[in-house]
Amino acid sequence: MKFKLLGQFEIVVTEDRSFFLSRSKVSQLIGLLLVQNGETVSVDTLIEELWGENAPRSALTTLQTYIYHARKIFAGMPGGEHVLVTRPAGYVIQVPDDAIDVAVFERLVQRARRLLDGDRPEEAMGCLDEARALWRGPVLVGMMIGSVLEAHLTYINELRFAATHLHIEASQRLGRHQEIIPQLRLLVAENPLNESLHAQLIKALDKCGRRAEALQAYRNLWRILDAELGVEPAPELQLLQHELLSRGSVVHGRS
Template sequence: MFISARKIETVLAILLIRAGQVVALDQLITEIWGEDPPRRAAAGIHVYISQLRKFLNRPGPSGSVIVTRPPGYVLHMRDDEIDVDAFMRLMNKGRMHARERRHQEAAACFENALAMWRGPAVGDLRDGCTIMGFVTWLEEARLECIEILMNSYLELGHHRELVGRLYSLTREYPLYEAFYRHLMLALYRSERQAEALGVYQSARRVLNNELGLEPCRALRDLQRAILTATDDFGTDIRETPINLLPRG
């Protein structure tokens, strides 16, 4: 039987995504071949599992990390062996520091979490509901990590250093409004009010052209605050913590 490296990678990816949980044979078949699997699909999965066991087996009495358990298989990994778990631990630790206004520690956690990324999640594997759902969730977590990191840096007064990075983020994620908000505030605090207002107009143009929408309330409120040079609390917004500004 022909062994497809890509199909083996897909089986491994699904087992990793569901590490510690039983993945049914039928689910693996559907993920790889969709609703029209070949006649010997189950035999193919058995071959792929066999190949993975040879690749993943640990020396010693622990044996195979892939265990057959009806109706399918379960992958057993240690807590420190899956990078997604390490990423989420750093994220959660960073969130905790940010809530306690320990922004230096929060930024360090978020930077370390982002440094773990080496490219797109699970490479170029994008077939099947399980993998696509996981990729969507993880990409959202990464965007949240970047967003809170920018918050922490703004709280620490690093607005001038952030401008270039935020411009890049708005180009990479043109529909993610939080990055426009961060960029506007960083520019205003860097005494670049005209550029900050220009960013708002750019965001408005993109959102209108792509989605037929106006900017969210947070962006509109920030534009108004920059135009009036005060926020809703009556103080100069260059001195206002980012989390005090209204959010949509």
């Protein structure tokens, strides 16, 4: 069995048999147990996820009904009867980590980080490309999401953002500055207040000999920060702009 959460919620039973879970509280329950694979999730936590502050008096009985239906989903799968286990304090799903795309993604990103730390950018790039290929859309797109699952999804999305940064860093170490400019422009547009991304874009443009565009990228950041927050770019970015301007002045003086 394989569980795909990075996109529409899908369970792959065999190579030629899979199905998508519909939007329901049973799917919501399974999703939460999967992102905490191997960990017992308490009854109180499950109730909080499913109903928040509006839990009905029948919450415990209804939860047990959802557990029953979740077990029915697994019952027709090879070894499925051992997937969802009752514990004294709650419930746990136990499957190999490599059966869940989120766990595989996390492992690949961690490995890529270690490879970069070991100055092996080419291998790190391979891991990151493999990790990014696992994404088929927003995490558990279309599913019902409560506060507990939302916290896990925030972590997963932050991890995806970290993977993007690592990919950019690996590309820069390999001298592939031109290749990452379109990606950086898109990321800057999606995250206009992230100064780190703006800095990466400015540096990449400069490395490609596009100094005027690099300076324009700095001016765009300055306008955004001034309009949104009333602040100037961080000192490191101001120094980067100064270096770009100074280099241009030196060249002009020699001509």
